[in-house]
Amino acid sequence: MDMSTTTAGISFDAAGLERFIETRGEPAAVSQARREAWAAFEAMEWPDRRQEDWIRTDLRLFHLDRFQLGASGEQVPSDASVLSTGVDLGGQVRSIDGHGVAATLDPALAAKGVIYLPLEQAVVEHPELVAKYFQQQAFDVGRDRFAALHAAFWTGGAFLYVPRGVVVERPLHLLSGISGGCDLSHTLVVLEPGAEATVLAEYLSPTLEASGLHCGGIELLVGAGAHLRFVNLQDWGRNVWHFAHQKAVVDRDASLQWTIGAMGARLAKVNQHVELVGPGANCQVNGVMFTEGRQHLAYHTLQHHAAPSCRSDFLYKAALQDQSRTVWQGMIKVDQGAQKTDGYQRNDNLLLSEQARADSIPGLEIEADDVRCTHGSTSGRVDEELIFYARSRGFTRREAIRAIVIGFFQQVFDRITIESVREALGESIARRVREFH
């Protein structure tokens, strides 16, 4: 596939979609799915604040017609990655503004049947394999306008396929950059039964002030007995709009450890959904959020127990600086047949200024009778007595605040089994924490 294909100046409308499709060289079925998604987009309205999911998130300043596909500006420097620093990678896929710019994979893995490619390349080179999974189980095109827009115009992202029983030891890295344009990347991870892999995915901008639009999708399909560790660090520039639908389907005796670092974007609205579909499936989600300025980050999580004897454990921690705001709305849904469910969700927020605000809305929807589901949330400010204690031991005020903030996140860091990720998250947060009075 020609990586240099340009889509500059394509607007998000019916004519734009046809021009876009012309540049793609995709199988007809893929193009047809795009057209159907666009029809779904046109049949819906933008969400507004009368809808329960959107009461706390104001979209009035978002105007899709101000964005075009492929308006590529600066490059994201390749050394900007924090997740891959010092990590011996098994492969890497990079894309900028939705254009694949590099893809590598250890030949030994390729020889075992592992596929790791930009998704746009995979749909051309492995059409049947991709079609079997792409937007089948873990993406709902009709969910809202952002899902439909994504399904119509997706570009960039990656396809990872790990065949039955194959263990990918070294982490695979996925870097998506926005440099003033749009990233509608779609990431599809398929682990066949008994497979294992670790994916480090990060979203980066070239500068802190960078603008742009991310309207993305993530699908994680974890087959029976498979083990996936998926790390997603969102560190866009402070003027990027971020909309995402992310879903994992975890089968019998499989496990998923999903770690999220959310630090960038001006406004982020993320739907994160884990569906446990086979007995003994296990999912741990570790969420780390740090916001500042006027950032608004909203996470809606759903842990859906569709099979018995599954375990889900969601822990989200957020620290908020300046006038920033977070919304966390979590739901544990347990189907009637999902007996012996063990579900846990928790959200703790640390407010670092008088103006910051964190909304935390846990929820349970349980139809089985033999389950254990617990949830909780806390919000509070940094205790001045802790700061005094640390200062009395020689810490400056700022060092004291930093130590307390990092300590606040330690409980979630302790759960993350990848050392480089723990360090990257800790350092990214420590860099941002400022002194306050």
Added chain:
Amino acid sequence: MTDVLEIRDLHVSVEGTEILRGVNLTLKRGETHALMGPNGSGKSTLGLVIMGHPGYEVTSGDMLLNGESLLELGPDERARRGLFLAFQRPVAIPGVRLADFLRHATTNVRSPERKEGEELMPMREFRAELREKMGELKMDTEFARRYVNDGFSGGEMKRAEILQLAMLQPKFAVLDETDSGLDADAVRLASRSIADIGREKMGLLIITHHDKLLEHNPPDFTHVILGGRIVETGGVELAQELHSRGYERIRREHPDANEANRSMEEAESGQAIGSA
């Protein structure tokens, strides 16, 4: 020249209520002073004010370290000049390991000019020293992996304070009821530990109710504080008298201070100030 900590006619208020009403005290490095007094007398306040707790307002008077006023210095600057407070009620810092906390603290206190972000003392060197100090205090090294004061028993907190004292090697230390919450054996160990750290190297101000701590660390001076003022100063025999007979004579001989103390006790029970 011997280091000197001087407190001169110190008046301190919290939210408009005067708690210290003209405290005078001169502490030389190498001396041990006992500070005793009934509840509400201002003992703990003095310790917190020496360390620079932001909740207390110094309305007049001064505190000087070798002639330099401490009043404009933050708690961290005071720590870096060699002051230390063993807290009566230390606070927990969840998620921060005691070892990491102490490495940072030790680096800052020993390198007062260190800027934020500059290197901490080498890990190997720090660990060796920490292991040695914990050995002397008969503490399990696993203890240092726990989060600062988080879930510690009362006794563990006090031992952690002594460990910090041992690592930071201050010029002057205020020990605020470092013996409370400890059983007799633990008090003996704590007392010996303080003596081992080197009483002769520090100026110690020991706030205590317990005679054991003073038995192992006999004070050169004993001060009695009542109603926010030091009303009597004597030698070790004064501490012994207070232990055996209580504060009746003091209260009787200083009726004004006793009256002030009564109203401060009432105010203290009404609001919890400086819970640290």
